[in-house]
Amino acid sequence: KMNCCGLLTAQKEPVPLKSVEVELEVRDHVATVVSTLNYENKEDKPLEAVFVFPLPGDAAVCHFSATIGQTQIVAEVKEKQEAREEYDDALSSGQQAFLLEESEQSPDIFSLSVGSLPPGESASIRLEYVTELAVQADDGLRFCLPAVLNPRYQPQGASVQVTSVPASLVPYSLSFSARVSSPRPVSKVESNCSLDPLQYLNPEQTQATVKLAAGHKFDRDVELLIYYKDAHQPTAVVEAGQASAKPGTLMGDPVVMMSLYPEFPQAVMSSVASCGEFVFLLDRSGSMGQENRIGSARNTLLLLLKSLPMGCYFNIYSFGSSYQHIFPKSVEYSQKTMEEALKTVEEMGADLGGTEILNPLEHIYSQPCIPNQPRQLFVFTDGEVGNTKEVISLVKKNSGSHRCFSFGIGEGASSALINGLAKEGGGHAQFITGTDRMQPKVMQSLRFALQPAVVDISVTWDLPKGVSVTVLSPPITALFQGQRSLIYAQLTGESSKAAEGCVTVKYSLAGHPSQNQLHFSLKPAEDTGLTVHRLAARTLICSLEMEEKERRGEQDEGVKKKVVEVSVQSGVSSVFTAFIAVNKGDGEAVQGPLVRRNVPTSSECRGDRALVGSDWRINLTYMFLMAGTAPKQTPRDPLLQLVSLQKASGCWVLDPALAASLGKTSEEVENLKLASEVWATILALIWLHGFKVDAQDEWQLLAMKAVSWLRAQNATCVTECVEAGNALLGCNVQKDVLGL
Structure with missing residues (x-):
């Protein structure tokens, strides 16, 4: 039985979700996402419901509120157990309440309990999160809005209880708009869904908006790829602290976000490890x-x-x-x-x-x-x-x-x-x-x-007198050519307005010491809100959670306490905290003793309501999807056909299969004057360069291997082979293009 992921009643009936509105704001490589989910209770009795939904794994959820009728309730972050008790107490005294918590198994699954939605009433739930955008192979930045939760397979046998939605059952509409701004021009935005054309908001093309075309059924993930001109520039953004927070605390001090793109010496990069x-x-x-x-x-x-x-x-x-x-x-x-x-x-x-x-x-x-x-x-x-x-x-x-x-x-x-x-x-x-x-x-x-592994990575800070730095990110353990590394750090103390700092990344690459430097102004950027602080808090929370997991045997309450403290102070959720919102009606506190209910372990249920958390008890079954094996002899694409004939050493052999993959007969490729393996290998290389240059990133490494093999043969007839090969295949590929 397939069931909707989304808002479910305690009896596992879906609550109609009428629409979803998503507004995305991208600044350089950080995204702020505001989702509004609109529900309506069409039943004749009040209902309590649980909503389970996916978010990007490294998202920092930083705001959650609900509007019922005319009342808006904004949630606060509290320690998880305390939040759950407050939720239960509110329900038992007839109040409306909302509880949002992260799954203990996977940080990209959240569950939202909606308590007591009256008959005929509508609820609108607003959720805000910030996330870093990952850099793709082609330098695009990837944003993904997960539509539905895939079934996740739960190990250890029986309690497999997760949820999935067939596309035909997603009845609600999605409106999605994005605004992109960056110091560098936005060159294009692409998506797996159809978009209205990109609209630039200024002549420099550094600001643009884009929307999903009308009529999109939210039946699959929405993926956006954002491209900037000259994407690989290192940058630093300094964000001012929150005026109401105490200086010296994470939220009260300025925070800097560094994005570094190490450039490695060409000499090291051209040698491929063997x-x-x-x-x-x-x-x-x-x-x-x-x-x-x-x-x-x-x-x-x-x-x-x-x-x-x-x-x-x-x-x-x-x-x-x-x-x-x-x-x-x-x-x-x-x-x-x-x-x-x-x-x-x-x-x-x-x-x-x-x-x-x-x-x-x-x-x-x-x-x-x-x-x-x-x-x-x-x-x-x-x-x-x-x-x-x-x-x-x-x-x-x-x-x-x-x-x-x-x-x-x-x-x-x-x-x-x-x-x-x-x-x-x-x-x-x-x-x-x-x-x-x-x-x-x-x-x-x-x-x-x-690429050779980069070792001995160290980051040093050079800051004006009176300013000290606390790095919030875990130490960098890997660097790759052209890949971004992000570092968050808190800056404590006073500096003059014009002051600047410098960060140096030192490392050793194939035995050569190298370094990259970035100078930056300490003056906070205008109006970035608290995005950088929240991402920094999320980074710190993640490394503390990891540390807590590693020390679990030693009853280390200190780390957990610190996570709760950072989470509550920054308003960013963690595995030990939850967002709780209670509609106190006319604002009066509930009188009388509160009923304490302890949350049972994952093997029991919590009252008649399933507990979403350690095992997401959404009692739906995992569907094994049809497992089909492909027929053995599917016609191969010509590129893969040729590649499959290459030997481990890098060469090709002159035989009927090679002739066929080049689209020739055996007689046409036969050349008695030339050494057959050298000739075959040069033919294959000419064909790759002549017909498959658009897929060069797929065959580049195996072509390099073929060239090394050819060089090792010291063949005298290379020039002649290249001429004969071009003539045979109708190409015009020069010897130096082949790397010979």
């Missing part, structure tokens, strides 16, 4: 059968395996309710092991049930590392995982021995999981939705994985 242990972990749960995600993943593994350098080690794991690996432990990359792996990959279907990622990860980490072969883990999943925090914790615990690159496949992949894996694993995260080809994004991550 070692590493590459472990690929592929999701084969039933839901990977949708939109042929599994087929796309198989093609991607083909490109990855062909692009690996000779001399490295590799293994491929796949998982669902159970897991499998191709080799008992990572093996050296050779023609034999590559062929064996590809044969197994070809037979992989979306046929392993649920999404249990913890066991294969534990198995991978239990294998000893190979000396001088840095471990690089690539995780492909549609992210329908219930125990997100546990998984991320495990990756963090092993972050010293590997880098983790993650790929969220399909709509609704949990951003908390995908971003968390990469962040704690010192790697890089990519999201691949319906229409995107997976390959370019994955190959970009492979290029990052082949």
